[in-house]
Amino acid sequence: MKEAGQMQSLESAEARRSVSTQTGSMTGQIPRLSKVNLFTLLSLWMELFPAEAQRQKSQGSAEGSDGPINGRGEFSGVQSKSKQVKRTGLVVVKNMKIVGLHCSSEDLHAGQIAVIKHGSKLKNCDLYFSRKPCSACLKMIVNAGVNRISYWPADPEISLLTEASSSEDAKLDAKAVERLKSNSRAHVCVLLQPLVCYMVQFVEETSYKCDFIQKIAKILPDANIDFYSECKQERIKEYEMLFLVSNEDMHKQILMTMGLENLCENPYFSNLRQNMKDLVLLLATVASSVPNYKHFGFYCSNPEQINETHNQSLPQEIARHCMVQARLLAYRTEDHKTGVGAVIWAERKSKSCDGTGAMYFIGCGYNAFPVGSEYADFPHMDDKQKDREIRKFRYIIHAEQNALTFRCQEIKPEERTMIFVTKCPCDECVPLIKGAGIKQIYAGDVDVGKKKADISYMRFGELEGVSKFTWQLNPSGAYGLEQNEPGRREIKIIRKEKQKKKKIQRKEIRTILH
Numbered sequence: 475m476k477e478a479g480q481m482q483s484l485e486s487a488e489a490r491r492s493v494s495t496q497t498g499s500m501t502g503q504i505p506r507l508s509k510v511n512l513f514t515l516l517s518l519w520m521e522l523f524p525a526e527a528q529r530q531k532s533q534g535s536a537e538g539s540d541g542p543i544n545g546r547g548e549f550s551g552v553q554s555k556s557k558q559v560k561r562t563g564l565v566v567v568k569n570m571k572i573v574g575l576h577c578s579s580e581d582l583h584a585g586q587i588a589v590i591k592h593g594s595k596l597k598n599c600d601l602y603f604s605r606k607p608c609s610a611c612l613k614m615i616v617n618a619g620v621n622r623i624s625y626w627p628a629d630p631e632i633s634l635l636t637e638a639s640s641s642e643d644a645k646l647d648a649k650a651v652e653r654l655k656s657n658s659r660a661h662v663c664v665l666l667q668p669l670v671c672y673m674v675q676f677v678e679e680t681s682y683k684c685d686f687i688q689k690i691a692k693i694l695p696d697a698n699i700d701f702y703s704e705c706k707q708e709r710i711k712e713y714e715m716l717f718l719v720s721n722e723d724m725h726k727q728i729l730m731t732m733g734l735e736n737l738c739e740n741p742y743f744s745n746l747r748q749n750m751k752d753l754v755l756l757l758a759t760v761a762s763s764v765p766n767y768k769h770f771g772f773y774c775s776n777p778e779q780i781n782e783t784h785n786q787s788l789p790q791e792i793a794r795h796c797m798v799q800a801r802l803l804a805y806r807t808e809d810h811k812t813g814v815g816a817v818i819w820a821e822r823k824s825k826s827c828d829g830t831g832a833m834y835f836i837g838c839g840y841n842a843f844p845v846g847s848e849y850a851d852f853p854h855m856d857d858k859q860k861d862r863e864i865r866k867f868r869y870i871i872h873a874e875q876n877a878l879t880f881r882c883q884e885i886k887p888e889e890r891t892m893i894f895v896t897k898c899p900c901d902e903c904v905p906l907i908k909g910a911g912i913k914q915i916y917a918g919d920v921d922v923g924k925k926k927a928d929i930s931y932m933r934f935g936e937l938e939g940v941s942k943f944t945w946q947l948n949p950s951g952a953y954g955l956e957q958n959e960p961g962r963r964e965i966k967i968i969r970k971e972k973q974k975k976k977k978i979q980r981k982e983i984r985t986i987l988h
C-alpha cells in the first residue's frame with residue numbers, strides 16, 4: 475500500500491507539472507501519459523512483438539485458426555490450445571526507469587525470461603505484465619524479491635477462457651498464484667489509472683499530425699484521406715479482440731477466479747472496463763500513426779548502401795513496432811510543444827531464448843528537463859520568443875540523450891545497435907549517437923537540413939558511418955507504381971530538390987573554405 479501511495483503522489487505531482495500550451499489545443503493543457511499507463515501500454519505492445527511470429531512463420535508452424543499465426547500472418551496472442559499458454563509482454567522497471575522489455579517465446583514465459591535476463595537484479599523492481607503471470611513465473615519472480623507485480627486484468631497467462639475439460643489446470647494454477655501472492659512480500663495488483671482529461675483526443679490529434687502520417691498524405695495526395703481512420707479502426711478491432719474480454723459475464727468469471735471479486739461489482743467493474751477500453755483505444759491510435767500502408771516504411775535513401783549486409787534494415791514490421799514504442803514514450807515529454815521519444819535495441823548474432831528473435835533492449839528516453847527539476851525551474855519557450863535567455867533549448871535533455879544516459883546495457887561494437895527516434899536527431903545528438911557506437915538510426919526526416927535559431931538539424935543528412943533509415947516510399951521502386959502516378963512524380967521531384975540542395979551546400983562550403 476505504501477508503494478502504491480508513493481506512486482500516486484508522484485503521478486499527481488506530474489499532473490501538476492502539465493503546463494498551458496502555445497499550440498492552442500482544445501483544453502489549454504497538454505496531457506501527459508502517466509508512467510503507470512505508459513508501462514502498461516508497453517507491456518501490451520511487447521505482447522505483440524513480431525519477431526517470434528516471423529520465426530515461427532518461417533518454420534511453418536502456423537496451426538490454423540487456433541495457432542499463434544492468424545490468417546493475416548500476424549501473431550494472434552494465442553499459442554497452441556493444448557499448452558493453454560498466452561503470449562505475454564513484460565516491462566521491468568527499476569527506480570521508475572525501464573530496464574527491460576520482454577515477451578514470451580514458444581519455450582519460455584515472459585516472467586521466466588526476466589529471471590534469466592536480470593537474475594538477482596530483479597530485487598526491488600516493479601514488473602508490468604500484459605497478463606497475470608502463472609505460478610511457474612510468479613514463484614521465481616517473488617523469490618527474486620521484486621517490489622511490485624502489476625498485470626492487465628483480462629485473461630491470464632494460463633488461459634481461463636478455454637473449454638471446461640482443460641480449464642481444470644488453469645483454475646488450479648490461478649489458486650496457486652493466489653497462494654503465492656498472499657505469502658509474498660511483493661505487491662501483486664491491477665494498476666490501471668484513468669487517463670488524464672483529453673488524453674485520448676490529444677493522442678488522436680497528434681497521431682494524425684505526426685510526421686509519418688503527414689508524409690504519406692504529402693507524397694500520395696491522391697491516397698484515400700481516410701486511410702488513417704481506416705487503419706485505426708482495424709487496429710482497434712484487433713486489439714479489442716486481443717486485450718479485452720467482450721463478454722462481461724465471462725470477464726467477471728475470470729476476475730473472480732483470479733481473486734479479484736472486489737472488482738466484479740459496479741461501479742468498480744464498469745470503471746475497470748472503461749479504463750481498459752481507453753488504454754486499448756490509445757494503443758491502437760498510436761499504433762496506426764506508423765501504419766503498414768502501401769509501400770511506406772523505413773528505407774535507406776542512399777542506394778549504394780542498400781545492398782551491404784551491415785546496412786540492411788530490419789524487417790519493416792519490427793522497425794514499425796519499435797517506432798511505435800518510441801511514439802508512446804514521446805507522450806511523457808516535458809516539452810509542452812514537441813514530444814520526442816527514443817528507444818535503443820541491439821541485435822545479437824544468434825537468436826535468443828525470448829520472443830524477440832535476436833533483439834534485446836538497451837534503453838529508452840523522452841525529452842525532459844534534468845531529473846529532479848520542478849516545473850518553472852527552467853525556461854519553456856521556443857525560438858519564437860525574442861528573449862533568448864528564456865528559451866528551453868539549453869536546458870531540455872533530448873530523448874536520445876536520456877536513452878543513452880539511462881541505458882541499462884552496454885553498447886557492443888560487434889553488435890548491430892539501433893536507435894528509433896520519433897524526430898530527426900539534431901546536431902547535438904548526431905555525434906552522440908555515432909560516438910556511442912550505434913550502427914543504425916530509424917527516424918523521420920521532417921526537419922533535416924533545417925537551421926533554427928537555437929537548434930539545428932544539419933548533421934543528420936551528412937552523417938556517415940551510421941546507416942540512416944527514414945520514413946519514405948520504398949525507393950527501390952519495386953512496388954509497381956505507374957510511372958505517371960503522383961507518388962512516383964513527387965519522389966522524383968523531392969530527390970532532384972535534395973540533390974540540388976546538396977550541390978548548393980557543397981558550393982557554399984567551398985566558397986567559405988577558399
Ligand SMILES: O=c1ccn([C@H]2C[C@H](O)[C@@H](COP(=O)(O)OP(=O)(O)OP(=O)(O)O)O2)c(=O)[nH]1
Nearest residue numbers: 809811812814841856870872873898899900903
Ligand atoms: O534530436 C532531437 C532533437 C530535438 N529534441 C527535442 C528537444 C526539444 O524539446 C524539442 C525541439 O523540437 P523542435 O526542433 O521541433 O523545436 P520546437 O521549437 O519545439 O518546434 P518548431 O521549431 O518545429 O516549431 O525536441 C529531441 O529530443 N531530440
